Amino acid sequence: MFSLSEENYLKAIFHLERSYPTGVSTNALAEEMSTKASSVTDMIKRLSEKKLVAYKKYQGVKLSKFGRETAVEVIRKHRLWEVFLVDKLGFAWDEVHEVAEQLEHIKSDKLIKELDRFLDFPKRDPHGDPIPDSKGNFVTSNKVLLAELKKGESGICIGVKDSSPEFLQYLDKNNIALGQLIVILEKESFDQSMLINLNGKELKISNVISSNLYIKTS
Amino acid sequence: MFSLSEENYLKAIFHLERSYPTGVSTNALAEEMSTKASSVTDMIKRLSEKKLVAYKKYQGVKLSKFGRETAVEVIRKHRLWEVFLVDKLGFAWDEVHEVAEQLEHIKSDKLIKELDRFLDFPKRDPHGDPIPDSKGNFVTSNKVLLAELKKGESGICIGVKDSSPEFLQYLDKNNIALGQLIVILEKESFDQSMLINLNGKELKISNVISSNLYIKTS
DNA sequence: AATATTATTTAGATGAGTCTAAAAAAGCTT
């Protein structure tokens, strides 16, 4: 079993590996964890001793197979708890993160197995992010930003890039929700603003909005 | 907010205060926490500085009003999570304790408020122990051991004294569950064994069993 | 290539929570 801190570092490295495929830099990790580079170095050494990461001085870190499995398991727990909070306890999607950050560290295989069943094996969390299954497999779909679509194209809203409460509340206010079909009626070439169709209602959105909404096409 | 360790000490002091109404001894607390007396002394000093307990050297500890409220809140969370695990996730009542020990430390007022509602404001946990309400009030009912009842008397099974997996599994095997009406048909004066009626079925139980089952009369 | 800048690591300190060993206080015996 790993400590809360170790699990949080693994998760952070996992997320940063997308941007740093050759190795996550100490500074990037320090930024992500809101801590000092020296603390990161200390922790990386511990993770390295436990075979969770591959580490060479001044070269950044990469997760080992074991480290990646552990990180994915924590992410799975985080996202399942988010579904629980929204679907069962009525939390809004901008209220779940902080609590899920705590719940994701609860250690019980049976708990997660039964929670998954209780929630009916959800594939995505309330923000549209995929939930790894018990073997660590993610669903991967052709996810694009709404901003990348052209006039006449359409797709299902599956997630957000910016998950700040402000943005999520903006979406709620305008009845933009996950799973919703969005059709682009007009696209202004000057400022990239769009006129979209949402369940029959029309809505004008700016490029700031469309650049933060993920859409599943096909 | 208090640390996991601090919360566990408060809970332990709360439970021990029933047996040590004049002050919980350092050794008793060390035993309960499976730690050393010296560690207990250290922790008591911290709790005392935070006004959670009243402490005089060599006199044992007592919870302050604030300390008791904190302990009761943790117990409330523990028992609500136990109900969740059994009622919603299908855990057996002997499987819940360890996981609830972890879940009870999750910090979120909204989470507990909504969980309570989701579970329909339960008054007792799966072992029959009362769940404090959001103000810290316990239900108190006239709880007696089954062994104290006489032939012809009856009551509802509301809890267990021994909550070991072995005992709980014995109860499951013999279809003895919380909320069940138990009528004493015969009581053997020699060994205190009983013949009881459970939902129309008759069952012979020894004094060891009847001394570990709590019954609500009236 | 030498120098300046930035990134990273090392060294040493801190606080929470624990431990062992030893000292001190309290409570029993007789």
Next chain:
DNA sequence: AAGCTTTTTTAGACTCATCTAAATAATATT
């Protein structure tokens, strides 16, 4: 009440996770 036993506290050390400050390595600039 003097001595013995048990309980409790103190003193000092350890681990984990963090910090600041200083040293070192890597990278960029001229």
